[in-house]
Amino acid sequence: NEPDSAEAPVEDGEVTEEGAAGGDLVVANLSDAVAIDPQASNDTPSSNVAYNIYEALVVQDENMELQPGLAESWEPIDDTTWEFKLREGVKFHDGSDFNADVVKANIDRILDPAIASPRSFLYDMITEVQVVDPYTVRFVTEYPFAPLPAHLAHNGGGMISAELIAADYAAMEAGAEPGSEISKNPIGTGFFKFESWSPGTEIKLVRNDDYWGEPAKLDSVTFKVVPEGLTRIAELETGVAHISDPLSPSDVTRVEATDGMYVNRQESVALTYMGFNTQKEPFDNKLVRQAISMAIDKNGIIEGIYDGAGIPAVGPIAPQVFGYDESVTGIEYDVEAAKALLAEAGYADGFSTTLLTNDNRERVDAATYIQAQLAEIGIDVQIEVLEWGAYLEQTAAGNHEMVMLGWTTVTGDADYGMYPLFHSSNHGESGNRTFISNPELDEVLVEARQNPDPAERLALYKQAQEILVDEAPMFYIHHQEYLLGVSDKVKGLWQHPTQILMLHDVTLEQ
Amino acid sequence: MTTIVNDNQPILEVRDLRTSFFTGNVEVKAVDGVNFSVPKGKTLGIVGESGSGKSITSLSILRLIQNPGKVVGGEVVFKGKNLLEKSEAQMRKIRGNEISMIFQEPMTSLNPVYTVGQQIGEAFQIHEGLGKKKAIERSIEMLKLVGIPSPEKRVHQYPHELSGGMRQRVMIAMALACNPELLIADEPTTALDVTIQAQILELMKDLQDRLGMSIIMITHDLGVVAETCDYVAVMYCGKVIEYAQVDELFKNPRHPYTVGLLNSLPRHDIDLEDEELSVIKGSVPSPTDLPKGCRFAPRCPHASDICALRLPNLEEDENGNQIRCWIYSEEWDGDPEVNVHAERTT
Amino acid sequence: MSEQAINKSPLSSPPQNPRIQSWKNFYGKFRKNKAAMVGGFLIIFFILVAIVGPYVTPFEPNTQNHLNKLAAPSAEHWFGTDHHGRDIFTRIIHGMSITLYVGLLSVFIGATIGVFLGVISGYYGKRVDAIIMRCMDVLLAFPGILLALAIVSVLGGSLTNVIIAVGIFSIPVFARIVRGSTLAVRKLEYIDAVKALGASDFRIIFKHILPNVTSPLIVQATLSIATSILTASGLSFLGMGAQPPTPEWGAMLSDGRNYMWDAPHVAFFPGIAIVIVVLAFNIFGDGLRDALDPKTKN
Amino acid sequence: MFTFIVRRLIQTIPVLIGVTILTFSLMHLIPGDPAQILAGESASPQQIEQMRERLGLNDPIPVQYFTYLGNALQGDLGDSIRSGRAVTEEISSRFWVTVELAIYSTILSVFIGLIAGIISATKRYTLSDTLIMIVALFGLSMPNFWLGLMLIQWFAIGMDIGPINTGWFSASGWGSWQQVVLPVLTLGTAGAAIVARMTRSSMLEVIDQDYIRTARAKGVKQRVVIYRHALKNALIPVVTVVGLQFGALLGGAVLTETVFAINGLGRLIIDAIRARDFPVVQGTVLVFSLLFVLVNLLVDIAYRLLNKRIDLD
Amino acid sequence: MQKELLKVNDLKQYFPIKGGLLGRTVNHVKAVDGVTFTVYEGETVSIVGESGCGKSTTGRAILRLDEPTSGEVVFEGEDLLALNKSQMRKKRKDLQIIFQDPYASINPRQTVRQVLEEAMEIQNVVPREQRAERIRELMETVGLGPHQADRFPHEFSGGQRQRIGIARALSVNPKLIVCDEAVSALDVSIQAQVINLLKKLQREFKLTYLFISHDLGVVRHISDRVIVMYLGRIVEIGDKKSVFDNPQHPYTKALLSAIPVPDPAHKSERILLKGDVPSPIDPPQGCRFHTRCPFATEKCKTETPELHAEDYMKEGHLAACHYMGEIESGEHKAQN
Ligand SMILES: Nc1ncnc2c1ncn2[C@@H]1O[C@H](COP(=O)(O)OP(=O)(O)OP(=O)(O)O)[C@@H](O)[C@H]1O
Ligand SMILES: Nc1ncnc2c1ncn2[C@@H]1O[C@H](COP(=O)(O)OP(=O)(O)OP(=O)(O)O)[C@@H](O)[C@H]1O
Ligand SMILES: [Mg+2]
Ligand SMILES: [Mg+2]
């Protein structure tokens, strides 16, 4: 249900021992991919599969730093133009060449209204893609946009074979849905090739032996759909699967206690928060928001519900995200102070309100926890659980008072972690579901996204974080830790802070 | 108890038969001491009002009483052997073979999911060990025997495809399949229209003449008894209260109940003198709550003290007719002049 | 001669209130059915627990104690604690009234509408019947889960809406049963008799048909309570149901399934609780059926 | 018989149309916009608008309905909003899974239910009767998803009993026999209980019938009376129950498939509802109801074949 | 001449049979097919005939319990079939019915008092405060103890229930009572009691009975005139004595001869009919009885005989047979 994902390449992690090459890695997934078209899907399972097939121009490492991908280098030419030098000699799985035309075809497709790509927001500042020469491409943006390379590193920027794109358009002419041709036979440049997909059951990938870089070590990877957490573990235990993705916090102890498997923890760039509708009484009062933020013990939630999987959030962005400033301090847990603040705000006797959440179990549990804690400062919380579709609609329309939500800064850049969430132009469905509108903050966020100077940007984001702590439009709960249940046979696995499994170096011990 | 001395050896003798139903902790004595005999080749009629135990008697003879019912006493002597002492397997050999039975409701007494032929043929398969095909052939013969037109076609039909009269013929065919020596017909025509009833009764009479079997004809219709039977047993509340040759019974009924029955019957062939039908007052007592003395005493116009106190025995006269009534005993303490049969009005 | 001689002797017992008499008759039959008696007593017991239980439980149903979460059953926590450290025994006791409420109310809704449609359908027959019965077919053929989801989504997630959804599920069952009985009763001669007296349709339906279809109805209602409780817990299991922290058993079960490895009791006790309550209604319904069935002899 | 079948088929048409109307209205009544869900937690209003336009969601609802109906009549159930695949394709890949699950469960429940019911009826009031009926009542009273979870706990995760580990079966998926056992048990249990109870009472009723007495009067053996004469008649009401049960089974499949991670129609419909994937929901509902209607037609036919009293035409 | 109370004119009752692909009406059960007769005030007219010949249907049609297909039912000069629903409801006071099944004909959930009270309430015949008294009276009239008024039907025997049914019919002071097999379900000894009661009531209240029965013994005893029906038609109608002693229609003759007489001395010439009653869906052409009639000729197969009298027959005695005169005189013999 989270918005979702991006990518990143290699580095250390647990990549130490070498297992024997080959084998079929089975990943038990919560849900099936929606489409194996990076431009037409935005869910984690899809990204997880797509990452192995398609590659982007830029790659984020596990520290979220940008590394060359299909592009060897990039630089801003002027305020609104970025130039990328592409890697030569890269071939798609269908044998076609990767070059600047392909890049143009891909970006054009994402921005094509007929495709209505859910990824288009990542690139909608691009007004033109210029092919300078076969291996040089330029992106012209509508306004100065510093995080563009980070955006291009996103999984949505994975490059699809131009021939396939053409075929997909042809199919659309014939009445098919966009992307259906691509999902049927996805062609990228990645280290795994698509083999088969039985929807709802499993997707199988095989090694691309003609990979331009070092080929993957596994023969194949199977992404198997196992929706029940309990069952996923059973699969792990019986050896049917090697990885349970994700692992419920509640199952951590179980996995830890079982021989032959371990828990893989990965800090993430995700945020869990409880948003206040700042346009509604009494949450239009900053003091109330602060008081509530003060009255809830984040650590209790992290320990009690997420089983310690995560770190308390100070502000909206996680430490790995570019723009994070550790000097900013958050609101501390202090029930007495909270009561005082509430009294100051004129609600000494508390009030009644509702807390909306979707039917995600941890969120519901966290909501229940918050309900209990707020009762102590006299706030009577009614929990209302909505099913996802209705939930999105309700929260976008601002029908809520308090709401449990999350956000993942998939680009690893503070811009993505703040601009959609807090800029007043993004009220509602665009991301700002607290409906905060603070002119000073708006100004800082716009400035920060357009300034090409990283140092200046850092300063601006520090300022933004300070404002956000003070304004408390949301109660920042935690930056989750992604949990995997992994069989001891799996070597060389690591998970990206955007939740993607890094399978390039994985080997299976027989 | 004695049996009727007759020129004809009885094929079946029922002596002091008792059958009870045990529901909860009460015992319902449905049949409570029944005696009669069926002379060879003759027809015995059993009449009585509803609930008097006619059907239970016949089921007891074949030992078909099921839980919670039980034959609790007496003897059923068939060809000199007491059927109540036979094993279940021996009984099965007798049922449908030596003694057969026809039931009241031709609608419900045939299994709706099997064809007529299958059901008749089953008897041949069981008792004569015939194969399926042979059994069907014999079934066709039987259908012909009971006068069903185009039996080759009918044999493959299901009971619901036949009319009531035909079904009853099928029942008869089934009962007669293995040439039984005794046929028990439990109200074989009650559910049928009179014109059809006439056909069936005629058929039975005809078959009896041809095959020489003995028949127990159970009915509540005194007309049927008069026309088809040689002997009659009148039952009331689980007991036989009068047993006589048919002419004798109609000419000279002796039990007040028999007389009452005859009197309350409107006739289609003659006009009654009275506007009013003569009636038996009251109604049949509940089987769970029977009078202590003579069962008929509460309704009997002649009842005296002894009737209410003690149950009369079934006494036999010199002609072999039997009667269960204090009036005909030495101990009679009522009006000595009473002349029951003279009260007949029809 | 008569087609079928029918004659039963009158009860010669002294005049007594006939209602008491027939109740005694029913009760006499009912009492013989031991299982049904157990069911009846269990239900009474459950109702008592639902009323009194919440006042005597050792803990608060919603008080969390994360230090003592997922504790195994012990002398202090009879059924252990759940993932918020709440006492499961307490929550089950508090959930009793919810479960009964769900079962009873949803059946009430379903039965009311179902009976109405069934009687109309059976009594008027022809086109009315055809239309109503086709609609019932649609409902029957329609995956209930979608209906539930729709209702819960449109009206918002709450127990009441689950009850409405479950109630709607059960309409066709009642409509069919009542229609069937109505058809049977309508053929009886006493209906013709009151018609011949000039009774209106309204009177015939409400005074003469409805009271005489109650036996199968009561039986069905009891059994439907059982089914409804199951259905509702299924919906809660799928996450459409009571709002947390309501101690609804289906929801507890749904929560509990995540801890089956480490703390099987979290799912086990609510499950057993459902089984027992449903069982009680089932055997009670069975007993009622036997007692109300004129064919089973006293 | 032919006329009967054709007439029954004709009768199902209004029912199916009713089902599509109901689905259509419900899906549009539910708050939640497929475009928004597809777009996720952040999406610009223009983007959502584009998507709505692309999906044809901006047409008036009656227009959408009749477009849908028109296409459906030609066998085109549209494309999934979520995956872009044809709905028929989405359904067909899962159809047999659910149908197999339902059929195996039905077979299981009929098989066990019949045997238990017959034993119970013939051994009326004995210990085995009581035991069977108690077990059946439990089977009836158990939430099937709970049973599923317990079965996983006991026989997939397994318990160590001495040297034996009871983890014999697989907890997820569909295909091998290890995968089939637990879901079928889960789904079939309630059905078996119902069939057993129905068989018992139906047998008891039939055993009291006149024609059974007739058979016995013919000298037929008790066993033959039970199996030849009584059973075939007793099956008649049981068949109806099995038909209705099949419907319940399809509903139960949703839960069972969730618990056992079986990729069938039940899970498809849940996922589709959550994603407001209208075409898939409609298609699946249609298939569900069609299955239900057809199974009940089959049952009616079986009923008529068994029950000779009903005229075939 | 007595006063005509009820005149039934060419009454037809067809029940549709649905079938075919679309469940259309494909045929009709011609249960009653053109029946005409008159009932005079104070008399008892019986309808006899075999099962399914349309006796009950005729009775029900007269009372409009089923809406007849066509014809007239003139009661005291007024065509009942022309009345609207509420007019008919008022009229129902004058026509009552007693049914066969003593178990099904009383609502098992009402006490006798409630049954009777309701009847009076519906027709509003007796003021509320006098109803209790009236109920007492009715109970006595039908031979039940007033103390039994508060009992439920299941506490009564069949005969007693039949009396309750009679009391219900009487409670609205009807002029005509249709007795549909009113005594058929009773044992002989009880049947006699009820018949006596019916006769007594007729004398006391000047009732008119339309008495439907298949039991000719009972019919002979109770009726003044007799109607014999066969397959939806009247085949013979006439004064009781002449119909019983001098039946004209071959069917009537066969019917009478088929009844066993409770007298072993009685030796009757039995006329055995072949086969069964044909289906009323496609009744035979011509004389409906020709399929079973020993006297049938070609003419019978094509020409439908009308009810008529021969000169030797008593007044009012009519039969529908082409050959009754010839049969009587012995000119026309049974075929083969
Ligand atoms: N299964 C049973 N349980 C209890 N009592 C029974 C049972 N079957 C029959 N009886 C009782 O046995 C008595 C005799 O019944 P039976 O069937 O022999 O009467 P019948 O003379 O054949 O009457 P009918 O003319 O109605 O057939 C009745 O009083 C009846 O109540
Ligand atoms: N409602 C109905 N629908 C269809 N057919 C009917 C209906 N009522 C009666 N019939 C048919 O009409 C014919 C006459 O029936 P009716 O009940 O009048 O016969 P009856 O003479 O009263 O017979 P019985 O002596 O059996 O009561 C029968 O063939 C019957 O099947
Ligand atoms: Mg009998
Ligand atoms: Mg009739």
Ligand code: NI
């Ligand atoms: Ni009779």
